[in-house]
Amino acid sequence: MLHTVNKSPFASSTLTQCLNHLAAGAAVLLIEDGVYGATAGTGAGAQIASCLKRFPVYVLGPDLEARGISSNQVVEGVVTVDYTGFVKLVVEHDAVQSWL
């Protein structure tokens, strides 16, 4: 299952809730305001780092750039993808769950 998160973790509890529900085969993709969650050195970044020990985490590059977050600010281990990569993740996983 590919889980997408599109909310800022500083405004909404959605990222935390998504991470709490991951099961075998899960991957997480941060999009839109959800990409703020990939910022290293923050509480959300620590949650992502912890998640990475068990599940792959991706972040949408165009959304990072839009928000002025450079790659060296992103938590190590998080993989940046473009929209083509987003599509590829959707194809590779058996289903998609959007955490809205």
Added chain:
Amino acid sequence: MLHTVNKSPFASSTLTQCLNHLAAGAAVLLIEDGVYGATAGTGAGAQIASCLKRFPVYVLGPDLEARGISSNQVVEGVVTVDYTGFVKLVVEHDAVQSWL
């Protein structure tokens, strides 16, 4: 200043942020999904109880009823008002800040 909060404290950080910014003369009114914050026995309810030591807190009755929250579930000291009471609070305070 009358501060209104319309978000559920379980989904959004808005209630916490509002309570963190109260200054002399402030009052808080919970409306819409914000009324869930008035529920006794929850983390949000504890924040409200703590706030009550310094500032008055009101909750909009029609929004409580809509959500099936009975008066005995509301944190003690929180005053329930109807829309007429809402207007009165607006009139009595020098300005209104909506935490959206």
Added chain:
Amino acid sequence: MSEGDGETTGVVKKFLFVNRKAPYGTIYALEALEVVLISAAFDQDVSLAFLDDGVYQLVSANNPAGIGMKNFSHTYRALDDYDITKLYVERESLTERGVSEDAFIVPVTVVSRAEMGHIMAAQDVVLSF
């Protein structure tokens, strides 16, 4: 219903409707329920998940007359008539909000957060609103 016929005949997928938003403050809960009812015509394997503020949708004492809205809680009761019986509610979400399943308008299956995660992982189609 004719909507259930055609090319889809014979295919049975596991559909999960994820409800994480409170009723009345926004329309998502109501409009989600409208999709659930339509899905019944397609003979799919339908489940509903209620977690986070979505658990508030099932509270039976809801009475939105004072805010001028319709009470749609009773619609959850109709789900049984459509053979939609898999309603999963997350225990941790209830506890955090001080909500008891005794307050619910329909019978539900209360599951742990971990179990909810497994229910989600088993689906073919996940609809969230």
Added chain:
Amino acid sequence: MSEGDGETTGVVKKFLFVNRKAPYGTIYALEALEVVLISAAFDQDVSLAFLDDGVYQLVSANNPAGIGMKNFSHTYRALDDYDITKLYVERESLTERGVSEDAFIVPVTVVSRAEMGHIMAAQDVVLSF
């Protein structure tokens, strides 16, 4: 601008525009800025508060070309031309997000949460979007 004339002449109120939402994910930041610019024509005492995710609005490196949107960060630079110079940013919001004011597109006054509370309390009109 004619909008500034008429019955409002002479009245000067303290206006605060509260920015608590991130840019691009929703339109609130952009449309809020449009109101701020118009308010300049009315000769009011205008302040802007940036707190919570609103602090992200001021990051200079924003580049939304890849998501097909316009970059409106430079508009904050125009505020100075309109004599809107009171831009308050909350320190705690910056710290929580790992954002430095060095990254901002315009000079701002960084204040503590308590100070922000006092700035808010001193206003006549508070606009939030």
Added chain:
Amino acid sequence: MKIGILVNEGPYTHQASDSAYQFAVAALKGGQSVHRVFFYHDGVYNGSSLTDPPRDDRQIVDRWSKLATEHKIDLVVCVAAALRRGIREQNLAPGFRISGLGQLVESGIQADRLVVFGD
């Protein structure tokens, strides 16, 4: 006392429009005057003449129109926000008018209070 109202969200989707309406009605009943209701962001959708909600539901656009007629309330839809969202004179409900953001700032100056309803 003159009260200005700002509505930032569209009808049905968020409760903001409902709350603003109930507040306006209570204000009028209580002897206050409503200086203006300004519709911004998705709030401009409240001015659509084409909504056709279920009959047993509240008629949000209609009741705003009626409030405007019965109490001579000024309902202003922001032109820039409206153009972006497909609200124009041709699909504007009775009682609403389209104007600039200056009308919102003016309401902040002229009214004794400004109350914001949004998401």
Added chain:
Amino acid sequence: MKIGILVNEGPYTHQASDSAYQFAVAALKGGQSVHRVFFYHDGVYNGSSLTDPPRDDRQIVDRWSKLATEHKIDLVVCVAAALRRGIREQNLAPGFRISGLGQLVESGIQADRLVVFGD
């Protein structure tokens, strides 16, 4: 692979419509097929023919219409959600059609994946 897309929010206000569009374009470029784009909740506003955004901004409704024409994508606006929000045949943009919620469930069944974009 056939991919279905659900869009829950209107144009400009939330990024959901933008993300869905960029995703659809990338899917088509990558050789996937877009089974249907279903517009629900405020998503129905994406089908308004009356939007007139600033010229230097993206033309969200137009680009959906073009995508429909150029790639024969089925753009479906939910009738119930649309009536509530003032979208009808008379203000429906080219390339969109109005139909029932069954089209969404059908897309869930017929497509290999369903991706939801919302608030």
